Amino acid sequence: MRLRFLLNGAVQEVEAHPSRLLLGWLRETAGLTGTKEGCGEGDCGACTVALGDLDEEGALRWRAVNACILFLGQVDGKAVLTVEGVAQGDGTLHPVQQALVQQHASQCGFCTPGFVMTLFTHWWRLGPTDRASLDDLLAGNLCRCTGYRPILDAARAALALPGGDRHRDEAWRIVRQLRAWHDRPPLARGFVAPRNLDALADHLAAHPGALLLAGGTDAGLWVTKDLRDYDHVVHLGEVAELRRIGVADGHLQVGAAATYTDLLPHAQTHWPAFADLLRRLGSELIRNSATLGGNLGSASPIGDTLPVLLALDATLVLRHGERRWTLPVDRFFLDYKRTALPKGGFVERIDLPLPPPDLTLHVTKVAKRFDQDISAVLLATAFRHDGHTIHTARIGIGGMAATPARARSAEARLEGAPLTPATFQGAAAALASEFQPLTDLRASAGYRLEAARAALLQAGAAAMGDEVALPLEPVA
Ligand SMILES: Cc1cc2nc3c(=O)[nH]c(=O)nc-3n(C[C@H](O)[C@H](O)[C@H](O)COP(=O)(O)OP(=O)(O)OC[C@H]3O[C@@H](n4cnc5c(N)ncnc54)[C@H](O)[C@@H]3O)c2cc1C
Ligand code: FES
Ligand code: FES
Known part of the structure; x- marks a missing residue:
């Protein structure tokens, strides 16, 4: 190049x-x-x-x-x-x-x-x-x-x-x-950096084996640590539409190549708990490059934003060649680091429904350090309730399975139930029986289960306006 x-x-x-x-x-x-x-x-x-x-x-x-x-x-x-x-x-x-x-x-x-x-x-x-x-x-x-x-x-x-x-x-x-240099010809040899969506989509569909690069905060390590060489890199950071963030049709529409630094003020406006999480994602240096599209593309079971996207019922706009379609984020993760994107496709945009006034988002990241650390477990909950009854419950969880996932049994225990400690105790028990996490160097399976249950109880306490977490019964 x-x-x-x-x-x-x-x-x-x-x-x-x-x-x-x-x-x-x-x-x-x-x-x-x-x-x-x-x-x-x-x-x-x-x-x-x-x-x-x-x-x-x-x-x-x-x-x-x-x-x-x-x-x-x-x-x-x-x-x-x-x-x-x-x-x-x-x-x-x-x-x-x-x-x-x-x-x-x-x-x-x-x-x-x-x-x-x-x-x-x-x-x-x-x-x-x-x-x-x-x-x-x-x-x-x-x-x-x-x-x-x-x-x-x-x-x-x-x-x-x-x-x-x-x-x-x-x-x-x-x-x-x-x-x-603004109107310089786009890079086109080896390192290809198209300037518009159609050129990107065409090039990628024609070269599905190329490395798709956004901020490089995952992909850069494949070079420095795995010693991989890429003869063909397609960079999406030069496509202006992919960096745009704005409100339309009742959603915050986030271009897949917008950096976390650019997303942060929008998250602060609509979901302060999401903004608090973003401030712990990597560091400012990482957030200045890293993108939401990259977190989705890596599809790691411990990608921090993914449980939040699940809890918020995000919709993804996907693209492959001339085909553009939408997919609810909970149908995106198929298996360990495997997604519904065909080879040569990419995430164009992430649409997050603007929160209704009665929605509370709560996020718990469990990691060994506060900053710049990878999660052992991350739990994001979005509840709508009227102070007495829980009307809707979405729970996104990371670190508990091969993919980020929704905790559907726990959600079912919460929806329509009274907003009481007993309801959340029941949901936490359902959550613990729904997942069989792994033991690895970050945490044991037992620790992960306890942490996830505690995080759900904490979210319940917050929904009830109580800062003190509910007592945690020992796992049977
Ligand atoms: C020091 C450090 C700390 C980190 N801390 C955290 C953390 O706390 N939490 C966390 O979740 N992650 C963390 N990460 C990982 C990384 O920053 C995130 O996963 C980030 O979101 C990746 O975005 P990126 O733009 O850099 O992706 P890239 O590295 O450019 O790409 C990652 C993968 O996604 C694919 N991809 C990129 N964009 C798209 C798209 N639009 N459509 C489809 N596929 C796409 C690429 O092809 C590649 O496979 C950390 C990384 C580092 C180096
Ligand atoms: S002065 Fe900072 S590492 Fe030595
Ligand atoms: S050498 Fe780059 S962050 Fe350590």
Whole structure:
């Protein structure tokens, strides 16, 4: 493939293999070794760079991403800023670098370039400096020797320091270049990035063996960890319709390639519990690339958003060549990582019915760490009730079977039943007898059953307006 992008302000024209990743290219080809490799799987943040593109108003937007799992083709027509490009031209440190020095926020320094880049994107958008926002911001950057207190102090101090003017003064140059590239021919050799839905659908139907790539936060690991090579990658991130999110026909319609970062404010408006879950999905770095379509495409039994889509009765708009059809999400998962999509097909859009006033969504993610961890069990419930009777109940569950699933026996116990502790005790018992989860390195089968039952009781307590979970009877 042949691509063009800005690297620290300079135009690059690059010929590379379709599965070349940005980090390897930066370090081995461009000789920019300030960006580090720690884990190679999106966990540690040592490889963080800022990726610049134009937002809907045409203004420059910088987002922190993990270069270790970003396909080089994903930066075509965009701007990349690495730690080497952050200081002023005369070497004067940028405010985030200055603050890290002043607060003694670096020891061995291996993590520091990553922190600089994440903090740079926060500085750029004048982000909030309360503790919760900074915890969210930095969850994807790990430091193993300094400790986080001085780093958090630096994050707060950076916004108050003067300097960094070069980036704001010269943004227009980047905007001008990215606009000029807007109508460039789409990438078409090896790494194919169609610009509209029909071209994408045609190409994919004709090449069903190609790797379909959205954010790459699952697929990037197939390169770094499974050492797979892809000669033919089809990227859907350049199709504007697939990145759109909007309300129509009583639904929030989410383009399959919209990132979680873009979805988050909409989730916050309609389903705060979904937004709380999204804030725990990976890290900001992951959410800046990862998509709902990718979670569906991977179809993992522990994909975090999938039980929520089940609980919310989402409808998928699917596409294969010229054929477009809709499918309720509970008919999408056929078997372990196997879906109803034919080869060469893709998810175009996810439609989430807007919540009626009496709907309460509750989500419990059980994982060993709060941030950036894979679930052992995830339970999402959506109840409609009038304070006395439960009218409808949807329960989506992950980590309990080969696919994300609805807990139908428990739903049946709840619908039409009184909103009482006894009802939820009965439903929790039904749930426990409906699933036979596996024991694996994340949790034992028994733990999963207990956790799922407890999560359902917690959802019941919340529906009854009680913050305290109901007592959990031992499993018979
Ligand atoms: C550090 C880290 C932390 C993570 N944490 C979480 C977590 O907390 N919870 C969680 O659920 N996941 C997590 N993930 C996994 C991943 O981020 C999600 O599954 C994400 O939604 C994948 O989206 P993507 O756009 O990056 O998909 P990609 O990697 O681009 O694609 C994944 C798969 O989906 C297919 N695909 C992509 N788009 C479509 C489409 N529109 N139609 C059909 N198929 C499609 C691709 O062909 C591929 O098979 C994490 C990953 C990393 C690296
Ligand atoms: S090297 Fe660890 S996140 Fe990229
Ligand atoms: S300074 Fe050593 S890992 Fe952060």
